[in-house]
Amino acid sequence: MKDRAWRxxxxxxxxxxxxxxxxxxxxGYFATRGALPExxxxxxxxxxxxxxxxxxxxxxxxxxxxxxxxxxxxxPNWLPLRFRLPGGVWxxxxxxxxxxxxxxxxxxxxxxxxxxxxxxxxxxxxxxxxLRLVHMADPHLAALRTExxxxxxxxxxxxxxxxDASVSxxxxxxxxxxxxxxxxxxxxGTAHPEAVWLRCRTSTxxxxxxxxxxxxxxxxxxxxxxxxxxxxxxxxxxLMPGRPVTVDKTVSLHTSRDPAIGDPLDAAVDRxxxxxxxPALLSSHRLAWQHLWQKAELSVPGEAxxxxxxxxxxxxxxxxxxxxxxxVGVPARGLHGEAYRxxxxxxxxxxxxxxxxxxxxxxRALLTYRHRRLGAARDAARAIGRPGAMYPWQSGSDGREExxxxxxxxxxxxxxxxxxxxxxHVGSAVAYNIWRYWEASGDAEFLHTKGAETLVxxxxxxxxxxxxxxxxxxxxxxxxxxxxxxxxxxPDAKEPGLDDNAYTNVTAAWVLARAVELxxxxxxxxxxxxxxxxxxxxxxxxxxEEISRKLYVPxxxxxxxxxxxxxxxxxxxxxxxxxxxxxxxxxxxxLEAEGDTVNRYQASxxxxxxxxxxxxxxxxxxxxxxxxxxxxxxxxxxxxxxxxLQRTSxxxxxxxxxxxxxxxxxKRSDAWSYVHEALRGDVADVQGGTTGEGxxxxxxxxxxxxxxxxxxGLETRGGSLRLDPVPLPELSEYGFTIxxxxxxxxxxxxxxxxxxxxxxxxxxAPIDIELPDRTVSVAPGETCELALPExxxxxxx
Ligand code: BGC
Numbered sequence: 001m002k003d004r005a006w007r008x009x010x011x012x013x014x015x016x017x018x019x020x021x022x023x024x025x026x027x028g029y030f031a032t033r034g035a036l037p038e039x040x041x042x043x044x045x046x047x048x049x050x051x052x053x054x055x056x057x058x059x060x061x062x063x064x065x066x067x068x069x070x071x072x073x074x075x076p077n078w079l080p081l082r083f084r085l086p087g088g089v090w091x092x093x094x095x096x097x098x099x100x101x102x103x104x105x106x107x108x109x110x111x112x113x114x115x116x117x118x119x120x121x122x123x124x125x126x127x128x129x130x131l132r133l134v135h136m137a138d139p140h141l142a143a144l145r146t147e148x149x150x151x152x153x154x155x156x157x158x159x160x161x162x163x164d165a166s167v168s169x170x171x172x173x174x175x176x177x178x179x180x181x182x183x184x185x186x187x188x189g190t191a192h193p194e195a196v197w198l199r200c201r202t203s204t205x206x207x208x209x210x211x212x213x214x215x216x217x218x219x220x221x222x223x224x225x226x227x228x229x230x231x232x233x234x235x236x237x238x239l240m241p242g243r244p245v246t247v248d249k250t251v252s253l254h255t256s257r258d259p260a261i262g263d264p265l266d267a268a269v270d271r272x273x274x275x276x277x278x279p280a281l282l283s284s285h286r287l288a289w290q291h292l293w294q295k296a297e298l299s300v301p302g303e304a305x306x307x308x309x310x311x312x313x314x315x316x317x318x319x320x321x322x323x324x325x326x327x328v329g330v331p332a333r334g335l336h337g338e339a340y341r342x343x344x345x346x347x348x349x350x351x352x353x354x355x356x357x358x359x360x361x362x363x364r365a366l367l368t369y370r371h372r373r374l375g376a377a378r379d380a381a382r383a384i385g386r387p388g389a390m391y392p393w394q395s396g397s398d399g400r401e402e403x404x405x406x407x408x409x410x411x412x413x414x415x416x417x418x419x420x421x422x423x424x425h426v427g428s429a430v431a432y433n434i435w436r437y438w439e440a441s442g443d444a445e446f447l448h449t450k451g452a453e454t455l456v457x458x459x460x461x462x463x464x465x466x467x468x469x470x471x472x473x474x475x476x477x478x479x480x481x482x483x484x485x486x487x488x489x490x491p492d493a494k495e496p497g498l499d500d501n502a503y504t505n506v507t508a509a510w511v512l513a514r515a516v517e518l519x520x521x522x523x524x525x526x527x528x529x530x531x532x533x534x535x536x537x538x539x540x541x542x543x544x545e546e547i548s549r550k551l552y553v554p555x556x557x558x559x560x561x562x563x564x565x566x567x568x569x570x571x572x573x574x575x576x577x578x579x580x581x582x583x584x585x586x587x588x589x590x591l592e593a594e595g596d597t598v599n600r601y602q603a604s605x606x607x608x609x610x611x612x613x614x615x616x617x618x619x620x621x622x623x624x625x626x627x628x629x630x631x632x633x634x635x636x637x638x639x640x641x642x643x644x645l646q647r648t649s650x651x652x653x654x655x656x657x658x659x660x661x662x663x664x665x666x667k668r669s670d671a672w673s674y675v676h677e678a679l680r681g682d683v684a685d686v687q688g689g690t691t692g693e694g695x696x697x698x699x700x701x702x703x704x705x706x707x708x709x710x711x712x713g714l715e716t717r718g719g720s721l722r723l724d725p726v727p728l729p730e731l732s733e734y735g736f737t738i739x740x741x742x743x744x745x746x747x748x749x750x751x752x753x754x755x756x757x758x759x760x761x762x763x764x765a766p767i768d769i770e771l772p773d774r775t776v777s778v779a780p781g782e783t784c785e786l787a788l789p790e791x792x793x794x795x796x797x
Contacts (some may be wrong), residue, residue, distance in 0.1 A: 003700065004108040004305040011093045011101040013044045013114075017684050020046060022310070023105050023112050024336040024695075025132060028052065028251055028320030029139035030075070031335035034105070034112055037081040037130065038092055046692075048172045049075045049687060050342065052318075054209075055329035055397040056202035060178040063415035067405055068397040072331065072342020073182045073202055076165040076211055078251040083128075083159045086236070090160075091118045091126070099125055107313045109793075110136055111282070117151070122640040124153040129244075135281060136288035138256075138576060139269055139322045143248040145278045150239035150651060157237045161215040163188070163198040163247050165230040172693050173340040174408045183209075188231040188485025190224050190493050191269045195232035205397065208256035208263030212272040217247045239564045248278045261264040292316055294745075296358045297737040300707060300755055307679045308707065311700035317357060318697055324365040327372060328397055333694025338692070343394040343402050344369075346429040346483075347698030349615075350654065351435070354705040356440035357716075357738040363437045364446055371450040374457060377427075381461050388460030391427045392418055403498030410592035411586075418611070419488040419496040422481040424465070425460040432615060440716045442741040447525045452518055456530065459515030459544060462508040466547050474552035480504050482563060484608035486588050486598040486651070487576035490565060502609050507549040509628055512548035516541045518690045549627055558638040560632075560668055561608050572601040572647070583649040585687060604648045606655035609640060613662040617724070618717060653681040653699035661702075661710040664728050669796045672730045680701050703709055707734050712750065720768035720775065724786060725750060741779070743767060753790075758783045 008019055016035075023034025035047035047236035057070040082090045093101060099117040106113065112132040127149040131266050135141040148157055165188075168180040186200040197212040210780045215222055215233040223230040237245045252265035252271040261267040275281065296316065300308050318334040329344030330351050348366060355363045370391065376399030377389035385392070392401035396630045403421040408414070434455050438447040480498030482504055489496040519527060519541050531538070542581035554558060577584045584590060588598040588605065607614065612621055618637070625632035641662060650656055656677035677686065681699045685691040700712045708714060711731065713724030721740065735749035735756075742764050749756040755792035759767055761781035769776045771786065 002354065003309065004106060005607065006103075006105040006107060006306075006310050008103045009099055012099070013094060016044050017046060017689075019103065020048075021315075021336045021691050021693070021695055022315065022512055022682065023643065024314070024334070025110065025134040025142075026320075026335050027134050027139045027316035028138045028316075028318065028322035029326065030134065031317060032079065032142065033336065034482075035079060036093060036114065037079040037132075037146075038090065039084065039094070040080075041077075041170065044094060045075045046337075046402070047079050048167075048337060049077060049079075049170055049253075051075060051253065051257075052331070052335060054202070054205075054207055054255055055342065055395065055519075056182040056205045056207070058179040058182065058204065060151060060179050062406060065406065067178070069178060069341060069404060070343075070402050071169050071180075071182065072335075072337065072338065072393040073207075073397075074167050074169045074171065075209060075253070075336050076163055076186075076198055077167050078202065078211060078213065079144070080162040080164050080230075081144060081159065081247070081249060082579060083126075083148065083157055086156050086158050088416070090418045100570070104768055105310075108289065108293065108307050109282075110134075110288045110313075110317075111285075112636050114767055118183065120150075120153060125151040126157070127151055127244075128240075131278075131282070133282065133285050135285050136292065138271075138275075140252050140268070141275055141281065142251045142253070143275075143278055143281050144251075144281070146243040146247045146249075148237060148239060148247070149244045150241050150522070152241060152652050154240045157239050158233045159217070159237060161213065161233045161247070163196065163211050163231040163251070164229065165200050169338050172412055175338070175341075177408075186229045188226060189703065190226075190623045192273065194222060195269065195272055197265060197269055198231040207265050207303065210254050210263070210268040211251060212268040213249060213251045214272050214275070215247065215249045217245065219397045235645060237299075245319075250278070250673055251277045251726065257327075260721065277409040278682065291692075292320065295536055295737070295739065297747075298707070298734075299706065299736070300731065300734040304679055305734075307683055308703060311703055312694050315351070315354070315697065315701045315704065317492050319351070319362050319366070321359060321362060324359075324361040326365065327369060328366075329369040329447075330366055330697065332697060334697045337692065337694025339690060340394070341396070341402070343396055344425040345394055345698075346423070347427040347654070348433060349703070350657070350698035350702040353436050353440075354701045354708060356437050357708065357740060360437065360441040360443065360739065363433070363441070365436060367446070367454070368436055368450060371454050374454055376400050378457065381464070386461055387464040388462070389427065389454070389457035390424060391430055393423045393426055409589045409592050411589040414592070415497075417708055418594065419481060420485055422479065422488065422497050423477070423483070423485075424461075424506060425482065427461060428504070428511050429439060431455045431458045431511045431514065432507070436716075440740065447518070448522055448575075452522060452526065452530055452601070453534065455511065456515050456536070457534065459535075460534075460540075461513050462512055463540075463544050463547050463687075466508070466551060469552070473550070475499050475547050475550050477505055477508060477550045478730055482608045483611055484606055486603060486605040486649075487579055488518070489599055490570070491600045492551050498563040498565070500552050500554050502560050502562060505553055505705055506612055506624060506628070508613070509548045509551045510624055512544045512654075513627070516545050516548065541608065544769050549629070550629060553625070553628055553630060555630075557643075558636060559643045560612075560636075562604065562608050562644070566602065566747065569602045570600055572603045574646075575633050582636055584649050584689060585650065587649045591684075602647050604644060604654040606648065606650065606663070607658035610644055611658055613637070613641070613665060617713065618665065623765070640753060641668075649685075650677070654702065655677070656681060656686075657699050657702040657706065661706050664726050665713070667795060671728055675703075675706065675728065675731065678706070698756055707731070708736060708738070712748065714748075721746075722770040723748075723755065724772050726743065727752070743762045753788050755786045755788055756783070757786065
């Protein structure tokens with residue numbers, strides 16, 4: 001793998017939060033931010049450790065109202081390892097004593113390395129080299145190796161290694177007014193001379209947490225200090241000039257959510273006692289990563305390839321094969337920070353299609369997370385008088401709606417009502433993922449059982465949400481919010497919500513059509529059992545068929561309208577706002593602070609109508625519109641693309657991605673600037689400080705899928721691999737390996753005008769590769785060079 005490291009030179013306190021997010025290490029079970037072990041949480045540093053699915057609920061008072069929030073809990077910090085000369089102050093990079101610093105994330109091996117030199121006295125320095133890992137083979141282990149070298153002196157160094165429960169969820173400035181203390185009943189103790197432990201529990205979800213640590217240094221004795229919220233070990237080292245002395249810290253973490261354990265503390269203590277020494281841990285960790293990279297091989301040259309490998313690394317650290325064993329969803333901001341409280345949004349729409357072709361068992365587990373919460377989604381639908389299942393916009397532990405009721409506009413300092421829970425389209429995302437998972441994996445067992453039940457209940461919700469409008473002769477879905485979060489109400493309306501969001505209605509039509517198809521093709525015992533259990537009438541499919549063909553899609557001036565009435569909104573003076581504010585990505589906050597509202601304008605935060613071009617191939621989309629009684633020709637679609645392109649501020653990292661995808665598929669020469677924006681989203685922190693609060697997992701996975709499916713036009717429909725590549729001159733050569741319906745390691749390599757396919761040897765059937773002009777069958781063990789049809793050069797927008 002080329003460019004296998006992600007490097008930072010020098011120390012920059014202003015960049016620390018961003019680096020900590022991007023240097024997070026994780027294994028799908030838990031993750032720890034890349035904070036320096038000698039630093040404590042404050043304005044510069046924010047060490048944070050999060051275990052997937054470990055939430056706690058607290059009530060706070062903001063703006064005179066009681067609000068309840070469920071958060072992914074910042075667990076006790078296992079990183080602390082500080083050092084000082086006896087009687088001196090602890091070294092920290094924030095003091096003047098730092099001579100040099102560099103940090104490098106080895107993406108191939110999953111190891112974070114840092115090297116720093118601290119000034120000890122004139123002509124004397126302390127060199128510190130650290131290697132850190134969060135174990136990819138044993139998801140309950142982490143390890144930190146530190147090598148101290150005296151340069152130009154000899155003497156004693158005091159080292160303190162600790163587990164620290166004096167942490168809170170305080171990583172996001174906007175949440176500062178909310179209660180953030182989630183850990184209670186902290187106890188510490190000693191297990192055996194080399195190990196100390198810490199246990200605690202979350203205050204309301206009562207999850208018990210156990211951590212144990214072993215700290216060793218050759219020839220040095222370890223002293224234990226008992227403190228209320230910290231389990232501490234101290235070691236005194238004798239340093240000789242130029243002779244590195246190594247301190248190894250091994251940590252184990254368990255929670256009471258883990259299977260196959262008794263007590264989490266016992267499990268942690270046992271595990272750390274049994275853990276092998278650092279070199280052995282490092283080599284089993286490297287091997288696990290090697291196996292992961294084999295399953296997710298991606299080769300893209302240049303800067304794009306470098307960033308894509310970082311994206312892939314973080315996707316795999318958040319959703320690894322260990323995730324398949326857990327009851328968790330896709331956290332929108334990874335396990336990398338506290339933004340959006342670790343909640344699960346529709347963002348899985350941008351993640352699962354990528355995983356489906358590499359780790360289908362992980363996709364299945366993530367879909368099962370949704371299926372387990374079908375009961376909560378049914379309750380939510382019932383609570384508003386509708387049938388079926390209404391999935392929450394933000395989901396956490398038990399599947400109830402976790403969207404905050406108020407959000408803070410940091411620009412105006414005002415707390416405002418948050419209506420984003422009206423984004424019922426999240427249900428279509430769940431259904432879409434079920435279908436695409438089945439297409440890619442061929443897992444009929446899942447589709448015919450949990451998949452069918454979930455999809456059918458979502459369809460039922462849409463059918464129950466659609467009301468017939470005699471005047472229009474169409475069904476309408478009213479009172480929703482679409483993907484564009486800027487618009488949550490009509491100007492001056494008393495109630496929130498909009499009517500006939502095109503994205504919502506078209507995806508609802510697609511879900512209804514899939515549900516009808518599924519009910520018609522389910523094996524009879526599955527169909528009978530499902531319809532009897534959930535009480536579906538015999539005439540339901542025909543009603544759904546009718547609704548799926550007659551949902552209303554508004555148009556104006558020859559383009560698809562984002563929602564009914566969109567055309568009546570005022571045009572925005574984009575130049576004025578750009579000139580006045582420069583960065584207008586969060587136009588909603590700017591306008592609210594000015595006493596105005598973005599609801600009045602034709603201005604979108606992110607792709608909304610254009611999301612349709614992200615989810616569906618041009619042929620699929622055309623067919624969907626034809627079914628709905630509309631002709632969506634290329635010209636209408638291109639006009640629609642242009643219309644919204646000029647009216648979008650890209651206030652979400654998902655926006656650049658979707659626009660890059662849609663413009664690439666439309667073979668437009670301006671595609672690259674959006675693809676580039678999507679690639680830079682986190683590494684350059686384009687949303688102005690948000691990456692430090694957690695990565696944007698949807699956009700990261702989406703960029704991988706942009707290469708995998710967007711540029712190749714790869715579809716797994718109809719039992720063959722369909723490919724319809726589009727040219728993107730800036731990214732014209734790439735290759736990757738996929739897992740497709742039991743074939744492990746199918747390799748696709750794209751070069752201008754040429755496609756190379758290799759199917760690994762196995763006893764499985766050949767794969768049909770369907771190109772726009774022909775179909776070729778490639779047998780296991782065969783390699784095939786295919787000339788691609790001539791393509792016109794990208795056209796300008
Ligand atoms: C976007 C949503 C997204 C959420 C979580 C918001 O800024 O507008 O579409 O689901 O972030 O990533």
